[in-house]
Amino acid sequence: MPKKIKTTVIENGFEKEVEIEVPDGPPVSWGDPNTNRIIGRSIPRFDGPDKVTGRAKYTYDVNLPGMLHARVLRSPYAAARLEPGSVDVSEAKKIPGVKAIITLDGQTGKTLRYAGDEVAAVAATTPEIAEDAIRAIKVNYKPLPFVVKPEKAAEANAPQVQNNQPNVVPSAVQGKDEDVAKGFAASAVTVEGTFESQVRLHCCLETHGHVCKWDGDRLTVWASTQNVHGVRQEFANGLKIPQDRVRVITEHMGGGFGSKFGARTEGILCAQLAKEAGAPVKLMLTRWDEQCGNQNGPGAKGKFKAGASQDGKIQAWQSAVEVYGGTGRANIPASSGPYIYDTANVKAQGFSVFTNTGANAALRAPGHPQASFLTESVVDELAYKVGMDPLEFRSRNLKENDPKTAWWREEMRIGAQRIGWDRRNKTPGMGTGPKRRGMGVALSTWGGGGSTGTIVDLTIARDGTVVVSTGTQDLGTGVRTLVAMIVAEELGLPVQAVTPRIGDSDYGFSQGSGGSNTTPSVAPAVKMAAVDAKDKLAAALAGPLGTKPENLVFGDSKITAKDDPGKSMSFKQACQRLPMRGITARGEWNSDLRQSGVAGVQFAEVEVDVETGKTRVLKVVAVQDCGRVINRLTTESQINGGIVQGIAQALLEKRAEDNLTGRILNPNLEEYKLTGAMEIPEIEIHLYEPHGRVSGIGEPAVVPTSSAIANAIYNATGVRVPSLPATPDVFLAAAAAQKGGHA
Amino acid sequence: MEERDSRDLTRVSRRGFIRGVGTGLVGSALLGGTAEEAPEAEAAAANESMGPGPVPMTLTINGQEKKVTAEPRTTLLSVLRNDLDLTGAKLVCDRGSCGACTVMVDGKTAYSCMMLAVDAVGKKITTVEGLAPSNGLDPVQAAFVEKDALMCGFCTPGFVVSVRALLNKNKDPTLDDVKEACAGNICRCGTYPRVFEAALAAAETVRKVG
Numbered sequence: 001m002p003k004k005i006k007t008t009v010i011e012n013g014f015e016k017e018v019e020i021e022v023p024d025g026p027p028v029s030w031g032d033p034n035t036n037r038i039i040g041r042s043i044p045r046f047d048g049p050d051k052v053t054g055r056a057k058y059t060y061d062v063n064l065p066g067m068l069h070a071r072v073l074r075s076p077y078a079a080a081r082l083e084p085g086s087v088d089v090s091e092a093k094k095i096p097g098v099k100a101i102i103t104l105d106g107q108t109g110k111t112l113r114y115a116g117d118e119v120a121a122v123a124a125t126t127p128e129i130a131e132d133a134i135r136a137i138k139v140n141y142k143p144l145p146f147v148v149k150p151e152k153a154a155e156a157n158a159p160q161v162q163n164n165q166p167n168v169v170p171s172a173v174q175g176k177d178e179d180v181a182k183g184f185a186a187s188a189v190t191v192e193g194t195f196e197s198q199v200r201l202h203c204c205l206e207t208h209g210h211v212c213k214w215d216g217d218r219l220t221v222w223a224s225t226q227n228v229h230g231v232r233q234e235f236a237n238g239l240k241i242p243q244d245r246v247r248v249i250t251e252h253m254g255g256g257f258g259s260k261f262g263a264r265t266e267g268i269l270c271a272q273l274a275k276e277a278g279a280p281v282k283l284m285l286t287r288w289d290e291q292c293g294n295q296n297g298p299g300a301k302g303k304f305k306a307g308a309s310q311d312g313k314i315q316a317w318q319s320a321v322e323v324y325g326g327t328g329r330a331n332i333p334a335s336s337g338p339y340i341y342d343t344a345n346v347k348a349q350g351f352s353v354f355t356n357t358g359a360n361a362a363l364r365a366p367g368h369p370q371a372s373f374l375t376e377s378v379v380d381e382l383a384y385k386v387g388m389d390p391l392e393f394r395s396r397n398l399k400e401n402d403p404k405t406a407w408w409r410e411e412m413r414i415g416a417q418r419i420g421w422d423r424r425n426k427t428p429g430m431g432t433g434p435k436r437r438g439m440g441v442a443l444s445t446w447g448g449g450g451s452t453g454t455i456v457d458l459t460i461a462r463d464g465t466v467v468v469s470t471g472t473q474d475l476g477t478g479v480r481t482l483v484a485m486i487v488a489e490e491l492g493l494p495v496q497a498v499t500p501r502i503g504d505s506d507y508g509f510s511q512g513s514g515g516s517n518t519t520p521s522v523a524p525a526v527k528m529a530a531v532d533a534k535d536k537l538a539a540a541l542a543g544p545l546g547t548k549p550e551n552l553v554f555g556d557s558k559i560t561a562k563d564d565p566g567k568s569m570s571f572k573q574a575c576q577r578l579p580m581r582g583i584t585a586r587g588e589w590n591s592d593l594r595q596s597g598v599a600g601v602q603f604a605e606v607e608v609d610v611e612t613g614k615t616r617v618l619k620v621v622a623v624q625d626c627g628r629v630i631n632r633l634t635t636e637s638q639i640n641g642g643i644v645q646g647i648a649q650a651l652l653e654k655r656a657e658d659n660l661t662g663r664i665l666n667p668n669l670e671e672y673k674l675t676g677a678m679e680i681p682e683i684e685i686h687l688y689e690p691h692g693r694v695s696g697i698g699e700p701a702v703v704p705t706s707s708a709i710a711n712a713i714y715n716a717t718g719v720r721v722p723s724l725p726a727t728p729d730v731f732l733a734a735a736a737a738q739k740g741g742h743a
Numbered sequence: 744m745e746e747r748d749s750r751d752l753t754r755v756s757r758r759g760f761i762r763g764v765g766t767g768l769v770g771s772a773l774l775g776g777t778a779e780e781a782p783e784a785e786a787a788a789a790n791e792s793m794g795p796g797p798v799p800m801t802l803t804i805n806g807q808e809k810k811v812t813a814e815p816r817t818t819l820l821s822v823l824r825n826d827l828d829l830t831g832a833k834l835v836c837d838r839g840s841c842g843a844c845t846v847m848v849d850g851k852t853a854y855s856c857m858m859l860a861v862d863a864v865g866k867k868i869t870t871v872e873g874l875a876p877s878n879g880l881d882p883v884q885a886a887f888v889e890k891d892a893l894m895c896g897f898c899t900p901g902f903v904v905s906v907r908a909l910l911n912k913n914k915d916p917t918l919d920d921v922k923e924a925c926a927g928n929i930c931r932c933g934t935y936p937r938v939f940e941a942a943l944a945a946a947e948t949v950r951k952v953g
Contacts (some may be wrong), residue, residue, distance in 0.1 A: 047896070049880060052888055054900045128818075222878060677922040
């Protein structure tokens with residue numbers, strides 16, 4: 001009997017909950033954590049030695065004989081019309097070393113919608129010459145009216161960003177006026193406020209890009225992507241060739257964070273340039289292109305009014321949340337209500353606001369860090385106004401019918417102990433002197449349950465070598481290592497005895513790495529392939545060992561009869577008894593091995609200099625539900641990563657646009673501030689494993705960091721920061737505006 | 744409408760800047776020339792101009808002499824990656840703000856994206872590829888692997904070189920020393936806590952083995 005389960009899938013880079021049908025089979029599990037030899041331990045990643053020595057070849061590092069280098073010419077205007085024939089490449093063509101030029105004015109022209117939109121691309125013998133060539137292209141732009149700031153976009157006579165829709169697109173209203181009025185009537189306290197999270201940039205250190213090489217009608221693409229098979233399909237569609245003519249390779253990739261799902265314009269251009277030039281072409285975006293190009297993590301601004309009764313229950317929640325995704329539409333979980341928390345009386349509406357800035361893309365836990373800052377700020381305000389411990393207040397407003405509620409409560413207990421929650425200011429800002437310390441807390445949730453589709457192939461050769469392959473990609477999460485670990489555990493081998501092969505569309509299908517779905521999608525399929533291989537090996541060896549297959553146990557690189565340790569053979573010896581073809585096994589996804597829905601809690605301790613407005617994060621404690629952990633070492637690294645990115649969101653990063661031109665003012669890595677070595681606090685991680693199934697963990701840890709820090713700033717100073725990043729000027733302005741603040 | 748590509752105003756490239764302002768080496772270069780007739784970079788450095796066409800030069804990289812021919816405007820990083828296939832140093836920000844291209848020049852860390860290849864002539868360049876013994880890992884590299892001081896790994900070669908350069912001059916660094924040594928390197932994945940751990944662990948190994 002097939003059964004129905006709920007899980008999250010990624011559509012266009014955004015998570016969506018769906019119900020899928022899965023076959024029902026015999027139960028399967030990850031085994032006992034106390035007796036597992038490899039699963040749940042800390043195993044250094046397989047590609048570590050290649051990455052620390054510089055041997056690892058990323059797409060950016062692929063150098064092929066005769067390869068050309070490409071550059072893209074981009075619009076200097078926030079909006080302009082590119083009429084057919086308006087791009088003059090005659091001078092560029094004359095430059096020695098220029099081999100191919102493609103312009104995007106085409107037969108019908110192109111409407112450029114942001115400063116950075118693609119106009120033309122050049123391939124040349126060196127990157128320097130390609131750069132010369134794009135400078136030599138003359139373009140007759142027809143500038144159009146444009147709008148940069150969301151508040152201007154909402155005005156009645158604002159230039160329309162998209163041809164076919166208004167600048168402000170409202171979502172359906174949740175709840176009714178009378179309900180929320182009832183809730184406010186039942187409230188002892190109410191709070192009102194407007195909170196805003198900034199537009200952020202992904203800043204992948206390896207920029208987006210490809211190397212394309214044609215052999216006749218066959219195309220090989222080295223892609224810096226988080227979606228090997230999806231990219232193959234997009235190249236085939238974009239170039240109108242069959243998928244079997246395209247191979248996509250991603251051996252290593254230098255960061256994606258949600259922005260690298262497609263072939264995108266520059267990928268298709270790369271293949272077209274290579275065709276035209278008759279030579280392989282490398283087209284990697286420049287840093288300027290990367291920062292100004294077509295992706296950002298959207299900003300969000302919410303206007304809130306909320307009420308709570310004296311017993312600490314949220315009674316009413318009224319909100320209007322605008323999301324700023326440039327030329328793209330976006331929603332965040334706070335658009336429809338108070339994110340994690342429960343309240344019977346809600347009236348909420350979301351609005352997607354278009355501007356002439358690059359489109360949004362998924363950025364690590366898309367929508368959640370913004371939702372967290374907006375809603376946790378309001379919830380924190382309510383807690384203090386009711387006069388209740390913010391931890392207790394949160395606990396009282398969790399959904400009682402949610403299985404995660406018990407986990408959150410336990411995580412809050414663990415985290416409070418670890419950070420010493422009792423040391424917090426009982427009255428915000430109660431300290432003296434210019435440097436004030438305080439603590440804050442915030443909760444998070446995510447799906448991360450994976451989905452069906454992954455195909456894993458496993459072969460055991462007669463010499464005992466084990467190769468496991470699937471077309472997934474390693475974004476830096478360590479999936480390559482995890483694949484080997486699972487097989488080694490099942491077959492009773494040391495982890496080094498298994499060779500994992502990933503990152504190639506010639507291997508079995510695997511979905512894009514989004515929604516923290518890689519591990520929960522790939523790991524079950526790997527496990528099932530290993531189980532299949534083990535069953536086949538046991539069947540082949542039972543006879544020679546004079547026992548039944550179900551009596552055989554695999555461990556210590558040996559295969560032994562359970563009831564008679566004398567009947568034993570080394571794994572190598574056993575494999576020599578296999579027929580020439582060895583063993584081939586295949587695994588597909590099994591829903592019993594994974595679970596969707598994770599809960600996390602983070603605590604932050606900060607020190608704010610109330611004279612300069614500068615905030616320093618002293619310590620972050622993360623208690624994170626991961627389901628069953630496969631590789632402790634790399635799981636902890638993901639939590640570190642979430643926190644470090646969350647610190648940037650809280651205190652440092654923000655895309656700045658010029659109102660007059662629509663251009664990005666900080667398209668680099670020094671004026672766009674990322675967390676650096678000096679900003680790293682003490683970080684304490686507690687992996688919480690409430691059940692034995694695997695959940696994805698790439699995204700949830702970034703969700704609550706910025707809100708925990710903002711709440712800690714309040715606890716330290718009594719000043720509520722209304723917007724992120726909470727840079728010194730933002731803090732000092734908030735302090736000055738707020739009665740009772742310290743400035 | 745103004746004809747000039749106004750983007751240039753906001754996007755002055757380093758190479759353009761170096762060319763525009765001029766340096767002793769390339770500023771007065773007005774005449775072209777083929778690679779064959781151009782003087783070797785080292786010889787020319789004294790009083791002759793070179794470029795803008797490709798010029799031959801000899802670089803000392805990881806203890807080996809490498810002959811390359813490149814335009815004088817070419818950065819050391821570009822020559823390493825595109826001419827010598829030494830792709831360990833990464834091109835990330837292309838303007839000296841992220842440290843992914845860090846190499847050692849005469850033992851001191853330098854951003855190879857901010858140095859012209861012709862300016863590296865006569866200096867000892869060490870890249871991440873030059874740190875490890877032929878079939879093993881440098882203690883810094885080994886510690887990075889063991890402590891998982893890397894995720895996507897694109898920043899990793901830069902961090903490894905920065906930490907190695909620190910340990911070359913200070914075998915007993917404090918956490919603050921490590922942070923300072925890594926202050927010119929950016930990691931977007933957020934590996935810093937483990938980079939610090941790895942650096943301190945490597946220091947211990949270096950002290951033991953001398």
